[in-house]
Amino acid sequence: MPETAVDKSRKLLLVLDEYVARLPRDRKFTLGDRLLERGLDIIEEIVAAFYSPRQEKSRFLKRANINLEVIRQIARCLLENKTHDIRKHEHLNRAIDDLGTSVGGWLKSLGAPASDA
Numbered sequence: 001m002p003e004t005a006v007d008k009s010r011k012l013l014l015v016l017d018e019y020v021a022r023l024p025r026d027r028k029f030t031l032g033d034r035l036l037e038r039g040l041d042i043i044e045e046i047v048a049a050f051y052s053p054r055q056e057k058s059r060f061l062k063r064a065n066i067n068l069e070v071i072r073q074i075a076r077c078l079l080e081n082k083t084h085d086i087r088k089h090e091h092l093n094r095a096i097d098d099l100g101t102s103v104g105g106w107l108k109s110l111g112a113p114a115s116d117a
Helices: 005-021 025-051 054-080 086-110
Strands: none
Touching: 005 025, 005 054, 005 086, 025 054, 025 086, 054 086
């Protein structure tokens, strides 16, 4: 059975939790908390889209896409500051890309452009 966007959002949250747990203390309670909050926001948006009428789904999915991009940008900042090594960054990016592909496909199936927030 293929993974759903809900499954992938939970997987992303677990990857984020592992990523944040390894951050230095001075980053863990600032940027780390923001990453986890965005991860939880994504789960909320995906679940809301799942249970919403068809005409309302794209609104939630577009917000999930925005949150994915914010996570991507924060992680990139942490990598550039040498807070994490490239392997941890790539692992997180794979989870982000995997969920982003699912959300984009879901948006496409609804006839909504993924980039139009």
